Amino acid sequence: MKLIKLSAISAAILASTAALAAQPVIVVDSADAVVYEAEPVAVAYQAEPAYAYNADAGMVRNTTGAVVGGTKTFFQTAVNPAAVSAEVGTLGYGANVAWAMNDKTELQAGWAGGDVADLFGGDFDANGVNYDVDSDFSNPYLGVQLRPAANWFTMGAGIIVPDNDIDVTANADGGISGFYEVDDVKYDANGVSLEGTLEHRNKLAPYATIGFRPNISKNWGVFGEIGAAYMGKTDATITSLNPDQALLAEDSNGTPIVGLTGKDLAASAEQELEEENYLEWLPIVKLGATYRF
Incomplete structure (x- = not known):
């Protein structure tokens, strides 16, 4: 019985990792059905745009970083x-x-x-x-x-x-x-x-x-x-x-x-x-x- 329970828990962990989402996971053993709420594993960060306006100088900051940041950013800058x-x-x-x-x-x-x-x-x-x-x-x-x-x-x-x-x-x-x-x-x-x-x-x-x-x-x-x-x-x-x-x-x-x-x-x-x-x-x-x- 313990082997079945451990197998079920392992399968639930793998499933939650692959989904990368906080979806309810149900683990079933011989006695009870238990619902575990998974924590989200992905955190989003808002980056400052590379071309943020500098009101004091009246110019665009850090465009150099935008130019070397990639083809899409270079095109947008140009x-x-x-x-x-x-x-x-x-x-x-x-x-x-x-x-x-x-x-x-x-x-x-x-x-x-x-x-x-x-x-x-x-x-x-x-x-x-x-x-x-x-x-x-x-x-x-x-x-x-x-x-x-x-x-x-x-x-x-x-x-x-x-x-x-x-x-x-x-x-x-x-x-x-x-x-x-x-x-x-x-x-x-x-x-x-x-x-x-x-x-x-x-x-x-x-x-x-x-x-x-x-x-x-x-x-x-x-x-x-x-x-x-x-x-x-x-x-x-x-x-x-x-x-x-x-x-x-x-x-x-x-x-x-x-x-x-x-x-x-x-x-x-x-x-x-x-x-x-x-x-x-x-x-x-x-x-x-x-x-x-």
Whole structure:
């Protein structure tokens, strides 16, 4: 009888373990039927999501853990960015998408472009010659935004892939009847016009910025950045509409120079533009608004 009872108890334990549930188990011996209530053997724990929102920093925490957590989590992270932003500045009008790796580091991918010259006056000076600018910018970029103190102060760095069209037209000092002063030579501008294009040599342009990104609500924030991108040496192409026209010219001492033409003037202007070191740098100034998910 004891053997039968022990066998029945063993069978009941095995059954309850396989089911992993607290179902009533009936054990029968020769005298009584006894009901035993099994304890649950599985305990569920609620884990904190890897992409929990940090209201203080306005960013997503611990996304790094989510990225390495598995393919499904990586996909969810990639298609659910931390923020989207709209911007306007020296790179143009644009937008970017950001993914936060933690409360201090954010990856960005964006684009800015358009006619930037209209935003900032549309002209510049190069060694005394003023040039009107007409531009069509396209500046996709990848970068990292850092919050060193996990607050509103930011530092950024990354790479721009510039594809910018820059057209320039020289303005004579004093108008059509004035003069161009190029390479210490004063050329009579009567009937002569200079125009051309500028192109930067860098196909990848590194940039760096500092800025601020305060939050104005749980989801909305604003930002501003200043910095610069190194665009590389400038290739200028300047032409004269009257290349063979003989020009009145004089040196810095007022001594007449004979034999100079519109083509000579264009070549000198082209060389001066290419020697301007500041044209190798594109200043970055931008303002924008951010929506955080």
